[in-house]
Amino acid sequence: MKLFHTISGNFAVNTYYLVVGNDAIVIDGGVDGEEVLSYARTNGFTVKYMLLTHTHFDHATSAKYLQDNGVKIVVSALEADGLQDDDLNASNYFGLKFEHLTPDITFNDGEVLDLLGLKIKCIITPGHSKGSSCFIVDNLLFSGDTLFNEGVGRFDLKGGSGRALLTSLKRLLALDFNYTVYPGHGEATSIEHEKIYNPYV
């Protein structure tokens, strides 16, 4: 597997591409689905799936366009209604347009997805949004807006909860491996680094 990374949009969302052969899984395509597909084309791979850490518009507005172009959209069962609720996806709050859709695949906490031959462990970590999720692939952890480099995501939007976020943070930092952490915004970090430097611990 090869990892590609781009940053896009006004909210500087991290998009990750897990590339196996000529196929790819995107994690959080951001706002512009056309940009995602053109990036993939330029780099010689085809996007088959998009995993969403959560449905906030800055991560997920691309979903409808990607789905219309044959990409399977994957999100936690607990978060799925955010793809049809403009309060949950926060597009209302920011006065933006979000095209609704129904996901192709949903997962529950602890489920392991087998996509492109990769085992993807899904952990549901509520707090930033009601069904925010993290994905573990090999020694990598994609944390969305649950865990940032020395921070956490906001928890004041609809579906958010500070108490739930702290519980989720504790759960991640108790993982028994020093994963490299790729967050939804900002620089990569690691579990061990966050155990020491995260001010919310």
Ligand SMILES: [Zn+2]
């Ligand atoms: Zn968010």
